[in-house]
Amino acid sequence: MKIAMIGTGYVGLVSGTCFAESGNDVICVDNDKKKIEDLNKGIIPIYEPGLDTLVKRNVEEERLTFTTSLEDAVEKSLLLFIAVGTPPGEDGSADLQHVLNVARGIGRCMREYKIIVDKSTVPVGTGKKVRQAIQEELNKRGENLQFDVVSNPEFLKEGNAIEDFMKPDRVVVGCEDVRTAEIMKELYSPFVRTGKPILIMDVSSAEMTKYAANAMLATKISFMNDIANLCERLGVDVGQVRQGIGSDSRIGYSFIFPGAGYGGSCFPKDVQALVKTAAANDYRLEILESVEAVNRRQKEVLFNKVQKRFPEGMQGKTIAVWGLSFKPNTDDMREAPSIVIIEKLLSAGAKVFAYDPEAIEEARKVFADRISYGKKSYEVLDQADALLIVTEWNEFRRPDLDRIKSLLKAPIIIDGRNLFEPKKMKALGFDYEGIGRI
Ligand SMILES: NC(=O)c1ccc[n+]([C@@H]2O[C@H](COP(=O)([O-])OP(=O)(O)OC[C@H]3O[C@@H](n4cnc5c(N)ncnc54)[C@H](O)[C@@H]3O)[C@@H](O)[C@H]2O)c1
Secondary structure, three states, rough: EEEEEEEOOOHHHHHHHHHHHHHOEEEOOOHHHHHHHHHHOOOOOOOOOOOHHHHHHHHHHHHEEEOOOOOHHHOOOOOOOOOOOOOOOOOEEEOOOOHHHHHHHHHHHOOEEEEEEOOOOOOOHHHHHHHHHHHHHHHHHOOOOEEEEEEEOOOOOOOOOHHHHHHOOOOEEOOHHHHHHHHHHHHHHHOOOOOOOOEEEEOOOOHHHHHHHHHHHHHHHHHHHHHHHHHHHHHHOOHHHHHHHHHOOOOOOOOOOOOOOOOOOOOHHHHHHHHHHHHHHOOOHHHHHHHHHHHHHHHHHHHHHHHHHHOOOOOOEEEEEEEOOOOOOOOOOOHHHHHHHHOOOHHOOEEEEEEEOOOOHHHHHHHHHHHHEEEOOHHHOOOOOOEEEEEOHHHHOOOHHHHHHHHHOOEEEEEOOOOOOOOHHHHHEEEEEEOOOO
């Protein structure tokens, strides 16, 4: 099939590349000239495991190309995917300006029947707005063209995006037209060969499904963080409680690891947008309001634990930070808990020496030279007053603890991801604290 992927970010680049990998001709469009220039030189703008190999192969086999020309991509493609950002607006509701700009752009240049597929996460009713924006442009040109608008929300996780896209638990397609539904089913059939469902539903239900899924996952995280904080106060080990409840098949193990709060480009903005959608419809989503509030508080928990270690104040203390990205295997810093923690450390007068395997470049855009960056994990420990583990990259799971102890000024480790056994760490002479562990 001929596909245009408009918006070549985390979702657009991964989806476009995976569609090309299954034999389609894909043109990825972006209005960021530098991004497209880089991609055309073989430079991948994001860190996502396995993506570089897949992009290279599909570019070489001429199934995947990159352009800034929307017009060219629209002309050559039947399926026009919209995968641009939907950041929070000033009041927290989803800002649809990029989606509607693309829709208007499509309306200005399409010359024959097209299927417009919304892959961005958008509130209920956006499908109608996209249709209207395209129609208005066609009317201005006096064109009478048919087109369909489909909602196809994306469920991939950064850090495991290719695997998630290639082997989805389900594909959700909001679509009112039977023929278009068949085309979407054909497009996705290579990815659901193990029998995973392609769920055809109406456009609004598909739009809502994406928000409900993210809101449920964010709820699990905040719930477990809340329980962990209570465990800590009661002298209970949340690690054992997690196994006790995770083994219940109605609950399951995923998304119940306590930690430093959820971040990233999706959960925070999507929970907020859903709360706003409810408010605009005279309803309060009280559970999600609490999910947000618990998450805001959780992002401060690590800082509070460090601060407690230094009753004399943090002025002049150097804190080593392991992990900056919002989760492992990505360089994405959007809404990362590390931002809240580091800003609080800096405000308290501490110096921060940070290491992350992939996110340093993105972190520089946030902190510039207000913090120092190490090229290696152990480098940042030298003469630091404490180590703070914020992101659970694999390389932090089994470090040389003797080396850590010898480098730190005092053997203090505050672990936001519960990577180690508290009893073992204490036996080794560390002043060690996790989240909800005893
Ligand atoms: N990142 C994720 O893990 C994830 C997962 C599922 C769904 N989503 C949703 O997918 C959407 C995209 O997210 P993302 O993380 O890929 O965003 P992103 O910011 O990484 O990428 C968006 C891209 O769109 C481009 N763009 C903006 N306006 C454009 C225009 N008019 N024409 C062409 N390109 C334009 C930007 O330059 C950017 O490269 C969002 O709605 C998000 O909520 C994201």
